[in-house]
Amino acid sequence: EAQVTQxxxxxxxxxxxxxxxxxxxxxxxxxxxxxxxxPGLGLRQIYYSMNVEVTDKGDVPEGYKVSRKEKRNFPxxxxxxxxxxxxxxxxxxxxxxxxxQYFGPGTRLLVL
Amino acid sequence: QQQVKQSxxxxxVQKGGISIINCAYENTAFDxxxxxxxxxxxxxxxxxxxxxxxSEKKEGRFTISFNKSAKQFSxxxxxxxxxxSATYFCAASANFGNEKLTFGTGTRxxxxx
Numbered sequence: 001e002a003q004v005t006q007x008x009x010x011x012x013x014x015x016x017x018x019x020x021x022x023x024x025x026x027x028x029x030x031x032x033x034x035x036x037x038x039p040g041l042g043l044r045q046i047y048y049s050m051n052v053e054v055t056d057k058g059d060v061p062e063g064y065k066v067s068r069k070e071k072r073n074f075p076x077x078x079x080x081x082x083x084x085x086x087x088x089x090x091x092x093x094x095x096x097x098x099x100x101q102y103f104g105p106g107t108r109l110l111v112l
Numbered sequence: 113q114q115q116v117k118q119s120x121x122x123x124x125v126q127k128g129g130i131s132i133i134n135c136a137y138e139n140t141a142f143d144x145x146x147x148x149x150x151x152x153x154x155x156x157x158x159x160x161x162x163x164x165x166x167s168e169k170k171e172g173r174f175t176i177s178f179n180k181s182a183k184q185f186s187x188x189x190x191x192x193x194x195x196x197s198a199t200y201f202c203a204a205s206a207n208f209g210n211e212k213l214t215f216g217t218g219t220r221x222x223x224x225x
Contacts, residue, residue, distance in 0.1 A: 004155075040121075040217060043218075059212075059214070101156075101213075103156050103157065
């Protein structure tokens with residue numbers, strides 16, 4: 001089954017404790033991206049990747065890091081999480097930026 | 113700066129009615145306009161998309177209307193059904209869609225019997 005998986009689905013952590021949210025897709029897609037969804041703000045892109053070893057900042061990259069060492073994986077790293085990073089995070093992948101983006105199920109993060 | 117403005121924030125429509133969600137954009141370089149549908153607890157999913165070389169695109173009960181001069185586009189859901197209750201996001205991208213998507217703030221649609 002074609003899908004995008006994210007782990008964990010739910011995470012509660014404390015300020016400053018490094019965390020990684022994993023994202024994996026099995027569709028051989030080149031384009032992957034991370035979004036955060038906040039009430040009243042919609043979906044905002046954090047980072048995106050056009051291909052392996054090619055990443056670029058989206059609209060709200062501050063406080064986040066990503067890597068794309070393999071085509072299928074695109075982890076999101078919060079080196080020192082802060083409460084303003086409490087949000088719902090989505091990973092997405094597609095063949096190209098304009099082809100259908102397939103979203104993962106989301107990761108709900110709470111930073112205390 | 114909100115590059116894609118979406119309205120209304122929430123919308124209640126009676127079953128069988130027409131649901132209309134509007135979006136306006138500022139960046140004249142935008143040339144790809146998709147709509148995404150999101151059900152509670154799920155990620156968004158592409159619903160329908162349009163490029164500015166046409167003024168309207170229809171897929172089943174869903175229609176996108178596009179007004180290039182006004183820099184506006186809208187989603188129309190005909191014969192709205194309770195199963196259409198979801199959050200809808202418009203989005204836009206430039207360079208024939210090869211640049212990142214910018215999303216609107218979303219519209220929570222509720223279809224009542």
